[in-house]
Amino acid sequence: MKKFTTLAVPYIVWSALMLVLPMALIALYSLTNQGNTIISFSFTLEHYVKFFTDPDFLLILWRSFVIAVKTTIICLLLGYPVAYFIARSNEKLQSILVLSITIPMWINALVRTYAWIGLLSDGGIIQQILAFFGFHDVQLLYTEGAVLLGMVYNFLPFMILQINTALCKMDNSLLEASADLGANPLQTFLRVTFPLSVPGVINGITLVFLPAVSSFFIPKLLGGGQYFLIGNMIENQFITVGEWNFGSAISMIMAIIMMLMMMAVRKAEDRTQGRKE
Amino acid sequence: MKQSKRTFGTVLMTLSIIFFYLPILYMIIFSFNEGKSLTSFTGFSLRWYQHMLESQDMMEALYTTFMVAIIATAISTVVGTIAAIGLSKSKKIVRELMDQVNNLPMMNPEIVTAIGFMLLFITFQVEKGLTTMLLAHIAFCIPYVMLSVMPKIKSLDPNLADAAMDLGCTPWQALIKVIVPQIMPGIVSGALIAFTMSIDDFIISYFVTGRGVKNLSIIVYTMSKRINPSINAISTVMIVIITILLIVINVLPTFLAKQAEKPGNGKRNLIIALACTILLVFGIQSLKPSVGNGNRPFEGQTLHIYNVGEYTGENIISNFEELTGAEVIMEIFDSNEAMYIKVANGESYDILVPSDYMIQRLIEENLLQPLDYELLDCMDLLVPEVLNLSYDPNNVYSVPYFWGTVGICYDTTIVSEEDLEKEGYNIFLDEKYRGQIYLYDSERDSFMMALKALGYSMNTTDEQELQEAYEWLVQCVQTMKPEIVTDEIIDNMAQGRKALGITYSGDAAYIMSENENMGFYLPESGTNFWVDAMVIPANANNPELAHEFMNYVSSYEGALDNSSYVGYTSPNIEVREELGGPGGDYEGINAYLPRTNYEKDEVFFYDENTRKVMSNLWAKVKISASNAK
Numbered sequence: 001m002k003k004f005t006t007l008a009v010p011y012i013v014w015s016a017l018m019l020v021l022p023m024a025l026i027a028l029y030s031l032t033n034q035g036n037t038i039i040s041f042s043f044t045l046e047h048y049v050k051f052f053t054d055p056d057f058l059l060i061l062w063r064s065f066v067i068a069v070k071t072t073i074i075c076l077l078l079g080y081p082v083a084y085f086i087a088r089s090n091e092k093l094q095s096i097l098v099l100s101i102t103i104p105m106w107i108n109a110l111v112r113t114y115a116w117i118g119l120l121s122d123g124g125i126i127q128q129i130l131a132f133f134g135f136h137d138v139q140l141l142y143t144e145g146a147v148l149l150g151m152v153y154n155f156l157p158f159m160i161l162q163i164n165t166a167l168c169k170m171d172n173s174l175l176e177a178s179a180d181l182g183a184n185p186l187q188t189f190l191r192v193t194f195p196l197s198v199p200g201v202i203n204g205i206t207l208v209f210l211p212a213v214s215s216f217f218i219p220k221l222l223g224g225g226q227y228f229l230i231g232n233m234i235e236n237q238f239i240t241v242g243e244w245n246f247g248s249a250i251s252m253i254m255a256i257i258m259m260l261m262m263m264a265v266r267k268a269e270d271r272t273q274g275r276k277e
Numbered sequence: 278m279k280q281s282k283r284t285f286g287t288v289l290m291t292l293s294i295i296f297f298y299l300p301i302l303y304m305i306i307f308s309f310n311e312g313k314s315l316t317s318f319t320g321f322s323l324r325w326y327q328h329m330l331e332s333q334d335m336m337e338a339l340y341t342t343f344m345v346a347i348i349a350t351a352i353s354t355v356v357g358t359i360a361a362i363g364l365s366k367s368k369k370i371v372r373e374l375m376d377q378v379n380n381l382p383m384m385n386p387e388i389v390t391a392i393g394f395m396l397l398f399i400t401f402q403v404e405k406g407l408t409t410m411l412l413a414h415i416a417f418c419i420p421y422v423m424l425s426v427m428p429k430i431k432s433l434d435p436n437l438a439d440a441a442m443d444l445g446c447t448p449w450q451a452l453i454k455v456i457v458p459q460i461m462p463g464i465v466s467g468a469l470i471a472f473t474m475s476i477d478d479f480i481i482s483y484f485v486t487g488r489g490v491k492n493l494s495i496i497v498y499t500m501s502k503r504i505n506p507s508i509n510a511i512s513t514v515m516i517v518i519i520t521i522l523l524i525v526i527n528v529l530p531t532f533l534a535k536q537a538e539k540p541g542n543g544k545r546n547l548i549i550a551l552a553c554t555i556l557l558v559f560g561i562q563s564l565k566p567s568v569g570n571g572n573r574p575f576e577g578q579t580l581h582i583y584n585v586g587e588y589t590g591e592n593i594i595s596n597f598e599e600l601t602g603a604e605v606i607m608e609i610f611d612s613n614e615a616m617y618i619k620v621a622n623g624e625s626y627d628i629l630v631p632s633d634y635m636i637q638r639l640i641e642e643n644l645l646q647p648l649d650y651e652l653l654d655c656m657d658l659l660v661p662e663v664l665n666l667s668y669d670p671n672n673v674y675s676v677p678y679f680w681g682t683v684g685i686c687y688d689t690t691i692v693s694e695e696d697l698e699k700e701g702y703n704i705f706l707d708e709k710y711r712g713q714i715y716l717y718d719s720e721r722d723s724f725m726m727a728l729k730a731l732g733y734s735m736n737t738t739d740e741q742e743l744q745e746a747y748e749w750l751v752q753c754v755q756t757m758k759p760e761i762v763t764d765e766i767i768d769n770m771a772q773g774r775k776a777l778g779i780t781y782s783g784d785a786a787y788i789m790s791e792n793e794n795m796g797f798y799l800p801e802s803g804t805n806f807w808v809d810a811m812v813i814p815a816n817a818n819n820p821e822l823a824h825e826f827m828n829y830v831s832s833y834e835g836a837l838d839n840s841s842y843v844g845y846t847s848p849n850i851e852v853r854e855e856l857g858g859p860g861g862d863y864e865g866i867n868a869y870l871p872r873t874n875y876e877k878d879e880v881f882f883y884d885e886n887t888r889k890v891m892s893n894l895w896a897k898v899k900i901s902a903s904n905a906k
Contacts, residue, residue: 005363005366005367006363007359007360007362007363008360008363008364008367008371008375009363010356010360011356011359011360011363011364011375011419012371012375014356014416015375015378015379015419016378018394018397018412018416019378019379019381019382019416019420020378020381021397022390022392022393022394022396022397023381023385023393025393025396025397025400026389026392026393026396029396056897056900056901056904057900059900059904060900060903063903078293081286081289082289082290082293085286085289085290086290088286097290099523099524100294100297101293101297102469102473102523103516103519103520103523104297104298104301105473105477106472106473106476106477106519106523107301107512107515107516107519108476108477108479108493108494108497108512108515109477109479109494110479110494110497110498111304111493111497111508111512112300112301112304114304114497114508115300115301115303115304115509116300117315117765118303118304118307118315118316119299119300119303121315121316121769121774122316122769122772122774123316123317123772123774124315124316125303125316142760153296153297153300156293157297158470161466161469161470165425165462165463165466166428168462169429169432169462199428200428203424203425203428206383206424210383210384211387213386214385214386214387214388214389216386216388216480217479217480217498223903224760224761224762226754226759226760226761226899226902226903227903228896228899228900228902228903230386231386231388233896234386234388234389235388236892236896238388238392238618240612240614240720240892241889241892241893241896242614242617242618242889242892243889244392247392248392251385251386251388251389251392254385254386254389255381255384255385255386255389258384258385259377259380259384262380262384266376
C-alpha cells in the first residue's frame with residue numbers, strides 16, 4: 001500500500017509549484033497596490049472595497065452567474081437524453097455517436113464560435129430561413145440568445161460525454177433486476193439509472209458551469225462589445241485598463257465564490273453516495 | 278411505446294448532430310468562397326488555401342498546435358493517472374487537499390490561470406516560448422485527466438491491488454496488470470479531454486507564449502479581428518486531419534482485432550493513436566518551408582517583429598527574406614495595450630509597430646532606442662505631415678508605417694449629408710438613426726468622439742469634461758441601441774448592414790472600394806489624426822537588421838505592397854499619389870487621402886491618469902449598454 005502512496009509525491013511537489021504558487025502571486029497582487037512589475041508589500045483591501053461598493057460590478061457578477069446557470073440547465077436537459085440514447089444503443093452505433101460528438105470538440109473553439117457569426121449575422125442563412133417562415137429581420141447576432149447559444153454549443157459535448165461515461169459504466173443487470181422486481185421503466189430510471197449517473201452529471205455540470213461563468217470570448221464574439229460578463233471585466237482590467245491589482249481582486253472574488261460553490265456540490269455528492277452505500 | 282421512444286431518440290440524435298455540424302459545414306463551404314464575405318457565397322475558389330500555404334505563420338501554428346497537444350496529452354495522461362492512483366491510497370487529508378489544489382485551474386476563470394502562469398514565469402525568469410506553453414498546458418491538463426480517472430478508481434474494489442499482490446504480483450505489476458486495465462476507459466476519456474483542452478486552448482497559451490511561438494487559437498484570434506477567410510481554410514485542413522486521425526484510431530483496432538481474432542483493447546488504441554500522431558507531426562513538419570541559402574548581407578540572422586494582425590503586405594516578409602537572407606518571425610498583437618504588457622515585461626523584439634500615443638509612452642518609459650540615421654535612407658521619401666509630430670519630435674525613435682484619421686462611415690442612401698454637416702458626431706444621438714449605428718470598441722476612439730461632439734479637446738485632462746463625455750456616451754448607448762464592435766464593422770459596413778459607424782480612414786477606404794453607397798465624413802469639430810510607426814525597442818537583438826527592414830517597408834516597393842494590400846494610407850509620397858490618384862486602387866475615395874493640417878484635428882496624447890479614467894469609464898459605458906438591453 002505504501003508503495004502506491006509515494007506515486008503521488010512528485011505530483012504534489014509539481015502542483016505546489018505550478019498551481020498553488022501562481023494563485024498565491026495573484027492573491028498577493030490583489031492585496032497590494034503597486035504597479036505591474038514591482039511587488040511591494042503594502043497591503044490594502046481597497047480593490048475589494050471598490051468592487052463590492054459598485055452596483056454595476058455586482059450586477060455584472062450576477063448576470064454572469066445567471067447566464068452560466070441557464071447554460072448548465074440547457075446542457076443538462078439536452079445532454080442527458082442524448083447521453084442516455086447513446087448509452088442504450090448497440091456497441092457499434094455507440095462508438096460512432098461518441099466519435100461524432102467528440103470531433104467538433106477537437107476543432108478550435110474560437111473557430112467554431114467565429115463560424116456562428118456568419119450563420120447568425122444579418123443577411124445570414126438562419127435569418128433567411130426565419131424570413132421564409134414569416135419572421136422578418138430578427139436580430140440574432142449580438143443578443144443574449146446568441147451568447148447562450150454559443151455557450152451551449154461549446155460546452156454541451158462535455159456534459160454528454162461525462163454522463164455517457166457514467167451510464168456506460170452501469171451494470172445492465174441492475175436494470176433487469178429492477179424490472180424483475182416489478183419496477184416500471186420510469187421507476188427504474190428514477191431509482192436506479194439516474195442515481196448511478198449522478199457522478200457523471202456532477203462532472204458534467206462542473207465542466208459546463210465553470211468555463212461558462214468566466215467565458216469571455218464567446219460573449220465578446222457573439223454578444224458584441226456591449227455584452228459584458230465578469231470574464232470580460234477581468235480581461236479588460238488586465239489587457240486594456242492595466243490595473244492588475246484590481247483585476248486580481250476580481251479574480252480572487254470569483255475564485256473564492258466558485259470554490260465555495262464547488263465545496264457545496266462535493267458535499268451533496270458525498271451525501272448521495274453515502275446514502276447509496 | 279418502445280417504438281416511439283426509439284423514434285424520439287433518433288430524432289433527438291439527428292438534431293444534435295445537425296446542431297454540432299452546421300457551423301463546421303458552414304465554415305468548410307466558406308473556405309472555398311471567392312469573396313471575403315462570411316455571409317454571401319460568390320463563387321468557388323482556392324485562393325484562401327493558397328494564402329494559407331504561403332503563410333509561414335499559419336503552417337507553423339498548425340505544427341505547434343499539434344505538437345504541444347500531443348506532448349501535453351501524453352505527459353499529463355501518464356502523470357495524472359499515476360498521481361490519481363497514488364492519491365487514492367493516500368491519507369484522506371492529503372487527498373482532500375489535493376482535490377482543492379487540482380480544482381484551481383478548473384475553477385478559476387481561465388484568464389486568471391493564464392495570468393498566474395505568466396506571473397510565475399516572469400518571477401522565475403523563464404523565457405517565454407514553446408517550453409512555457411508546454412509546461413502550462415501540462416499543468417492545466419493533468420487535473421482534467423485526474424477528474425476523469427478518479428471516479429473509475431473510486432468505483433474500483435479497494436482490495437483488488439491487495440489481492441493481486443497476495444497472489445504474487447509486485448506492486449508495479451499490480452498497477453499495470455490489474456488497476457490500469459480496470460480504469461482504462463477513464464484514462465482514455467481523460468486523455469481525450471486533455472487533448473481537446475490543449476488543442477482548444479487560447480487564453481493560457483496567449484499569455485505564456487513568446488518568441489513568435491503561436492498556436493492555431495492565437496492565430497485565429499489575432500487574425501479574426503479582420504475578416505480573413507484563410508482562417509476557414511486552415512480550420513478545414515485541421516478538421517480533415519482530425520477526422521482522419523479519429524477514424525483511423527477507431528477503425529484500425531477493430532480491423533486488427535479481426536485479423537488476430539482478439540477483441541481490441543484500449544491499450545492498443547493508444548499505441549496506434551500515438552503512432553499515427555507521430556507520423557502526423559513529421560508530416561506537418563515536412564510542410565514547413567525550408568530556408569534557402571546564398572550570399573546575402575544578413576544570411577542566417579533573425580528579425581523579430583511585433584505587429585498588428587493583417588497589417589502587412591502580402592509579399593513584404595518573403596521579399597525581405599529573399600533580399601537579405603534573414604529570417605523574419607512576426608508576432609501579432611491585437612491591441613497596443615496587450616503589446617505594451619509584453620514589451621514592458623522584458624519580451625525582446627527588434628521592431629514594434631505601435632500607435633502614436635503608445636510610442637510616446639514607450640519613449641517616456643525608456644523602452645525604445647534612438648534610430649541610427651546613418652543606417653536610414655528612407656526619411657526623405659515620406660509625407661512631411663506625418664513627420665515630427667508631438668509624440669516623437671524630430672522622429673528620434675520612429676518611422677511612420679501607416680497613418681490616417683478617424684471619421685464617420687455612412688450609407689449615403691440612408692443618411693443625409695445635411696444631418697452630418699449640421700450635427701457632426703451628435704448624429705450618434707439623433708434618434709432618427711436609432712438601431713442603425715456602430716460604435717467602435719475602444720475607449721480612445723469613443724471618448725474622442727464624445728469630447729469632440731461636446732467641443733472639447735480630445736486630450737483633455739479635466740475630470741469634469743471627461744465626466745460629460747461619459748454621460749454623452751451613456752446617453753448614446755441607452756437611447757440609440759448601438760452595437761459596440763471592433764473590426765467586424767469593416768465587413769458589416771461593406772455589406773451595408775447599418776447606416777453609421779465610427780471607423781478608421783483606412784478601413785473606410787476598403788469599405789468604400791467594396792460598396793459604392795458608402796461615404797466617409799470628417800466632422801468640422803475635428804478628429805483624431807493618428808500615425809502607426811515602426812520603433813526599435815531598447816532590448817532589441819538586431820537593431821541593424823531592424824533599420825534595414827524600416828528602409829524596405831518605406832521604399833516604393835514595400836510601401837506599395839503594404840498599402841495596396843491593407844488599404845491604409847501609405848506614408849510614402851509616391852505610393853500615396855499613385856494609389857489615391859487617377860487610375861489608382863483608391864481613386865476618388867476621400868478616406869484614402871486623410872485630412873491634414875486642420876487645426877481642430879489632434880494627435881492622441883498619452884497621459885497615464887487620463888487613460889485609466891477613460892478605461893474605467895468606458896468599461897462602465899459598456900456595462901450600462903449591456904444593462905440597457
